[in-house]
Amino acid sequence: MSSQFTVEKTQHPKTKPDQQNLGFGKHFTDHMFLMNYTAGEGWHDARIVPYAPLSLDPAAMVFHYGQAVFEGLKAYKTEGGRVLLFRPDQNLERLNISNERLSIPQIDEALVLEGIKELVRTDADWIPTAEGTSLYIRPFIIATDAALGVHPSPQYLLIVILSPVGAYYPEGLKPVKINVESEYVRAVRGGTGVAKTAGNYAASLRAQEEAEKQGYAQVLWLDGVEKKYIEEVGSMNVFFKINGEVVTPALNGSILSGVTRRSIIQILQDKEIPVVERRISIEELYEASVNGTLEEAFGTGTAAVISPIGELNWEDKQITINKGEIGQVSQELYDTLTGIQNGKVKDTFGWTFEV
Incomplete structure (x- = not known):
């Protein structure tokens, strides 16, 4: 576990869904990764906590000016029990490209990758093993400053959530x-x-x-x-x-x-x-x-x-x-x-x- 963030385990684990009927993006694991940004302080308070609703001010800038970026990648469990991520470095590099375009501060890609790895380890028993399934990983960043005015926010929240998924298209590879x-x-x-x-x-x-x-x-x-x-x-x-x-x-x-x-x-x-x-x-x-x-x-x-x-x-x-x-x-x-x-x-x- 990285010393750069903390892990708080849930006291109320969820019931896991049927692997044969996962759908896509309908179920979410027990934990999530969070990290805050404050102007003058930078990114801070990286942590893994129990999955729960967010509390945001109604004036949070993301609701009004759309400063929000996201990524999508997957974790897979091999037949031998290993857990693999597919090119996560590329996704985090692209997240910073999106950040630059929307005037969101750059993230430390190495730190966030370690956070994603630890989050996947924490919820590893959620990774499905049925044919065609995987654990979808959704990192995203939202502007959280409570102020109305068209300018980049001085405050942000980075969140990573996990979702066990089946095939994106239920019909599979049918054209x-x-x-x-x-x-x-x-x-x-x-x-x-x-x-x-x-x-x-x-x-x-x-x-x-x-x-x-x-x-x-x-x-x-x-x-x-x-x-x-x-x-x-x-x-x-x-x-x-x-x-x-x-x-x-x-x-x-x-x-x-x-x-x-x-x-x-x-x-x-x-x-x-x-x-x-x-x-x-x-x-x-x-x-x-x-x-x-x-x-x-x-x-x-x-x-x-x-x-x-x-x-x-x-x-x-x-x-x-x-x-x-x-x-x-x-x-x-x-x-x-x-x-x-x-x-x-x-x-x-x-x-x-x-x-």
Whole structure:
């Protein structure tokens, strides 16, 4: 245990949920990690305490001006009983990138990583072991100063909570149908698209709601200026296999740099499967569909890992991909990445951190 923070164990442990019916983000463990920030003092009072509601002033700035950032990563228990984190250093590095964009003070990444490790150790008996399950880790930071006025808060609270989860999509790797969004936009260069901030997700809800009413699982976002170039799918990065080459939109100042995205690119390169980061338009994708060179499509993210896309709806044109079935590369990537995460595939990249 780190001497830089304290641990207070709960006196009232919760009943653990059925591993076969976890859902996603519905259950939370017995403890949480907290750390405060005060201007002039810096980050302080790092601690693990029993999971409990927060008490905040109604004037807390997060409620009014949206100064909030978050991350998502997972812990896995191997068949041999080891507990592994997948690339937590990358998530904490990105948290600081989000902090910088929202004028939130930088965290000590090493200290927070030790706090996450100790929190996972404290609630290790909550880590599910059923196939496809994991322990989801949600670090987030909120502005807590009780004052109305548009300026960065002088006070913040960092919180880490844990949730045992099943598959993000109950249907598993079954390809989903996606609606190409033509009215709303996700982000623009110079905005907050590069940050993992709460407001980005709030702004996406209306398009998601309308897509679901039409029978689609998610939306494919186009760029916010020309509404022509593909950016993300839902809250995930997106990949397309066209004529033997895997293409993903290049990071352009409005697309979030996903840890899973980065990992998938490295796995593709390791397998010597051609992969390129570049601009790709929805017109190009449609033409590839028409001429038969659009072979696979999938989203990537921490929650779902790989989410195959079986159909796109663009301006009432139906783009069917691989006959609506998961592609060979998508399946291979899913098996490789989840295998590394749960210890079944040798980690030659040095991505896993043992708790």
